[in-house]
Amino acid sequence: MTYRFPEKLQRTSRNLILEVVERGRSIPGFISFAMGNPAMETIPVELMRECVQEAFADDPMAVLQYGPMVGEKALIDWIRNRLVNQKGFPAEGNQIILLSGSGKGLGLVPRTLCGEGDEAYCDQFCFPNATASMMNVGAVPVGIPMDDEGMIPEALEAKAKSGKGTYVYLIPNFHNPMGTTISGRRRKELYEVASKYDLMIYEDDPYGEIRFAGEALPSFKSMDTDGRVIYAGSFSKTLSAGLRAGYLYAPDAVAKKLAAVKVADGQEPLLNQKIIAKCLAKMDYDEHLWSISQVYGRKCKLMAEGLQRYCSERCRILVPEGGMFVWVELPEDISVDDVSEASINAGVGVVKSAAFAVDPGCPGNALRLNFSALPDEQIAKGVEIFGRVTREFCDK
């Protein structure tokens, strides 16, 4: 049998994040800043235990038999209420599509919006699943330069002039991998460019509710007068990543198409949605967000202060106002490959910017460090080791 796969799947890229994890397996006492797991201590385990039992006990057949294709109504209602009444999202003309994890949207959106050869725009350093999903449908991910305020509108416009664009993928708050938050001014400008070139905006906001510094900014969706924004929200970072509950909030016409594509994949499990819905009904979610933000803020501070103390002064450390990641830029004359290699060999896993580079020819010279997954003492120890490595390379 000769296996032939379509042209669009020929371009495969290495998963540099998983490679770090794999390497770490053979290094005793390895401290991994590579993954993006939420902090264990923020998951409400006992409440979840109660909700799991109740979600089943209420009506076992409702979770064991086929259920409504749209998913758990109580969860849809809770989300809609929050988005409209608390976040100022447009109440009319949009629908919620429940997904088993907002990550499912990364595939669903390009499947629905893009044909082969269409362009999709994203940050020059981007969450790899987002760009892989574009490529999987034969669309072309085009990386747009960023600065400390996020994607540069003029750079987006320069690319959008091709007329081949379909949507702009953005993580507006506490960007993965860079930690950047798009400024208020920038949000308006990016929206204007999207309007001018008739692009949809895919606002992926899994981290937005974990803010431990600064002020919350209006989302793209809240300023969406044209109906061009698909907002993706998640409970993975705030309640449970494993239960896989996320959603899209999309304009009616788009939601209808998204649902039609999704329906052919079959139904998603209701049990998980019911557990999350129960959990939300029983807790004060805002209180919970405040409390977990304290944990993330403490861990971030620990990492940032350690990096500032131990790293070479020639490194530029970008400390976020929320989320999970710190971004460390190396001086131009220092090889990020050498530093990440040395750090891994010294027992500390970090991910080099090439893992996120949309254009393989522009791999960048920076590293992503996650501060949410590990206990405080490991963070403290890991940054000290990593800092020493940077000094060895930068200050010799």
Added chain:
Amino acid sequence: MTYRFPEKLQRTSRNLILEVVERGRSIPGFISFAMGNPAMETIPVELMRECVQEAFADDPMAVLQYGPMVGEKALIDWIRNRLVNQKGFPAEGNQIILLSGSGKGLGLVPRTLCGEGDEAYCDQFCFPNATASMMNVGAVPVGIPMDDEGMIPEALEAKAKSGKGTYVYLIPNFHNPMGTTISGRRRKELYEVASKYDLMIYEDDPYGEIRFAGEALPSFKSMDTDGRVIYAGSFSKTLSAGLRAGYLYAPDAVAKKLAAVKVADGQEPLLNQKIIAKCLAKMDYDEHLWSISQVYGRKCKLMAEGLQRYCSERCRILVPEGGMFVWVELPEDISVDDVSEASINAGVGVVKSAAFAVDPGCPGNALRLNFSALPDEQIAKGVEIFGRVTREFCDK
């Protein structure tokens, strides 16, 4: 905002199955043979309750935190053991890919195997999600004529000569919608045609283990010397549809590509997989299959005997050896639209063959009736009413 969707999504078809369900909502006492829900009484509710609690209690963090991308190892091991040691599947050179429902494969396979304009072959009457998923990636579903032994090999060959084919989609056992089982001879012949034209075979087998008459036949996968068969199995019809547990067993090279496409959609929930794995570990699955097959056999007999008794003798009733569906062919001079309309108005939902027709120009003249979802007394009552309707049209 002007919404533009890719060319491939322009062709949308009505969901005639859901239309019957919708119509039924406003008809008091409606008896619906339209859906394909498993029989409630075959779901092991109490065992599931125990498994739900244990799956969480064993290690809450394992279900609440991100887990391994491949899914629950215990479930993979159980499935592999069964496929290889009990069903004679090739042990080497294939991998299991867990899916939240085997229906997920309907989307995943064409996403992985087809580019725009490629052809995919299927029965002339086919499960609509399978063909919708082909169209969603811009592939062209080509319906192949069938007879009582399933797809006709010569007819497949005639189409495969185009050279544009990628895979053949088959439901070999107790076909949805027709209930047909592909004969042993036919399986060999179809495999030979696939070999000759280098086509993959997507063997979708959600009903295969619910056999209440006749002898089990070798699966395509068990005769797969070339590595061209992707086998899809499911626990939806045998344990629980709502928990969404299914899988593909695919040749290594294909499995690798399938997994790469799937990985970008994000992880699937582990809790559900753990519940199913626990359930399988605690039960005698073969004993369970025997016992539920008795239930399905009883319901099928009830429906078939009722149809034979009450329908016009001019109807041809295809009684399956397993699965969930009976197929009723009307005489050529009778309009299936009129009969299905009259049946619905008389309070009995049936689905006309047009709902499954791959070529809208060949809608067929038959009806699908499900016997698994309803209690016995409703089946008995429903077939009497439906039978009377056929007599009114056929025997006047």
